[in-house]
Amino acid sequence: MVATDSSNGPEHLFTAHICSLLWQVARIFNVLVLIPNQFAYRQLHALSNTRTSADRLNLYTWFPFKLGVCGEVHDVILLDEWVFENNVTFSHNANLYPAKVPNDFMGCPIKVGTVGIDPFVIMTENFTHNDGRTAYNVTGLSVEILKYVCEKLNLTYVFLPPSLNLDIESYAKIFSELDEGLSEVSAGIIPLCSLVVSSTFDSTIPYLPSSVKTIVPCPKATPGTENLLTTFSLSVWLTIGLVLLLTAAVFWCAGNGHYRSVRNETHKYLSFSSCFQNAWSVLMAVSVPQQPTASNVRVFFLLYVCFCFAISTVFKAFFVSYLVEPKYEKKIETLDELLNSDLVYGFYPILRLVSSTVSYPELDTFFEHKEHKEEYSDVRKCVERMIIKRDIAISFDPVLVTYLARELGTVDVSKLFCPLDETLISGYGAIIFKKGNPLLDRFNILMRRYLEAGLLEKFWEELQHRTSLRTEGRFREATGGMFFAFCVPHLMPAFVVFIVGSVFSSVVFMSELIVNSLCKLRGEIWR
Numbered sequence: 001m002v003a004t005d006s007s008n009g010p011e012h013l014f015t016a017h018i019c020s021l022l023w024q025v026a027r028i029f030n031v032l033v034l035i036p037n038q039f040a041y042r043q044l045h046a047l048s049n050t051r052t053s054a055d056r057l058n059l060y061t062w063f064p065f066k067l068g069v070c071g072e073v074h075d076v077i078l079l080d081e082w083v084f085e086n087n088v089t090f091s092h093n094a095n096l097y098p099a100k101v102p103n104d105f106m107g108c109p110i111k112v113g114t115v116g117i118d119p120f121v122i123m124t125e126n127f128t129h130n131d132g133r134t135a136y137n138v139t140g141l142s143v144e145i146l147k148y149v150c151e152k153l154n155l156t157y158v159f160l161p162p163s164l165n166l167d168i169e170s171y172a173k174i175f176s177e178l179d180e181g182l183s184e185v186s187a188g189i190i191p192l193c194s195l196v197v198s199s200t201f202d203s204t205i206p207y208l209p210s211s212v213k214t215i216v217p218c219p220k221a222t223p224g225t226e227n228l229l230t231t232f233s234l235s236v237w238l239t240i241g242l243v244l245l246l247t248a249a250v251f252w253c254a255g256n257g258h259y260r261s262v263r264n265e266t267h268k269y270l271s272f273s274s275c276f277q278n279a280w281s282v283l284m285a286v287s288v289p290q291q292p293t294a295s296n297v298r299v300f301f302l303l304y305v306c307f308c309f310a311i312s313t314v315f316k317a318f319f320v321s322y323l324v325e326p327k328y329e330k331k332i333e334t335l336d337e338l339l340n341s342d343l344v345y346g347f348y349p350i351l352r353l354v355s356s357t358v359s360y361p362e363l364d365t366f367f368e369h370k371e372h373k374e375e376y377s378d379v380r381k382c383v384e385r386m387i388i389k390r391d392i393a394i395s396f397d398p399v400l401v402t403y404l405a406r407e408l409g410t411v412d413v414s415k416l417f418c419p420l421d422e423t424l425i426s427g428y429g430a431i432i433f434k435k436g437n438p439l440l441d442r443f444n445i446l447m448r449r450y451l452e453a454g455l456l457e458k459f460w461e462e463l464q465h466r467t468s469l470r471t472e473g474r475f476r477e478a479t480g481g482m483f484f485a486f487c488v489p490h491l492m493p494a495f496v497v498f499i500v501g502s503v504f505s506s507v508v509f510m511s512e513l514i515v516n517s518l519c520k521l522r523g524e525i526w527r
Helices: 011-026 141-152 168-180 224-230 234-255 272-283 295-324 335-339 349-355 361-369 379-388 398-407 440-452 455-471 488-526
Strands: 033-036 056-061 077-083 108-115 122-128 134-139 155-159 185-188 201-203 208-217 344-347 373-375 392-396 417-429 432-434
Touching: 011 033, 011 056, 108 141, 108 168, 134 141, 134 155, 141 155, 141 185, 141 440, 141 455, 168 185, 168 201, 168 349, 168 432, 208 335, 208 398, 234 272, 234 295, 272 295, 335 361, 335 417, 379 392, 379 398, 392 398, 398 417, 398 455, 440 455
Parallel strands: 108 155, 108 185, 344 373, 344 392
Antiparallel strands: 033 056, 056 077, 122 134, 185 432, 201 432, 208 392, 208 417
């Protein structure tokens, strides 16, 4: 910048005022001010004390972080003099654009604004200093990488009151603080999109991949004993009953036929009830009191035993498999299936705003036609409802939902939440500065080292582990397990068979009593 008119005051103050304006308005620090030489004042930091009568321009600049200065224009430095004598030349040929961002900021404070929820932004504690100032300790996936960079650059991070919500007001507060200079950097759940990165803000390299998916409750495991009736289809059950009745009828016919005296069949096959009892015993894999004596009946009996052996083997195999690995309800896999289900769809207002910038007609159609939907402002309550009631589906980042479930005490999250394969929104998170901040390049270099070393993944694993230890698995029973205690409810099918058999036998017994009474009464009348 060239100052064409001289000032009445000292030229170093006039130059400092110019640098201060450029820094406050546009964060311009790499500036070189050319100002006409005034012999009335020569700055102490000047590189030469030689005076000459030749026309010359003084070249001034300033350093935002030097000698205890932290981003404020206190003084300017004379770099060189541009002499217009014979050949136009510089007096000392100094480097006009020296490096102004050091590797060590000597503890300069940096104000940090944060927005987001667990696990990205976690406020661990806040306390009040003796002078009345409130200090905040903040951690999280989006904060630890910033704290790492500040420690390497010897910057003292000072957290402003964090916005622990994901509403529009929280983001407006963070952006306004950064724009007005109340904060110097903002971190948290800040997507790298056109709404954030604009002519006002600059972003660092993306460091946190993120995706928004529709998360539904995983299908519940149906108790194994309740699946016994579904071992075979209805047609197979009817066929087994028909075979049982026909076998009993064949045994009865064989014991009461015209050639019974020749076959000399045992009395166990003379009545239909005895024949049915024998057929039922073989079907239940129980031995009969006495085998048939006739050869043709014995052959039929052998075939029937083979049939019952095959049926019982298949049934037992399914029975054991149901006890070890129960069946599950039908899984919801697409938005169309979710649309036709009875699940409530919970949506977050800020995500609806972000999704409006993405072309996804299927999601818009789903949102318009879904009857059961609710707006929610607390993700934690929504996740807890999904764990306990299992009647709601949400669209959110699976990483965040997984952490909240662990924080609520869920042992096995994979059995509770099942994200759909369709990704609604995908992107990256970033840290943002106001346009022109000199720290941006240093942050990018150290953040890339942090990511390449795998420190972000390491912190994430440690955070999940600490959360699991702290909650002690309050929802352990909700996730189920591979093993369980075999108790009375698991024997419900046996009790059902017993009750049905008891009712049937009671009806038969009462019918026999009624028929017997009627026969006796009829005999007395005939007498």
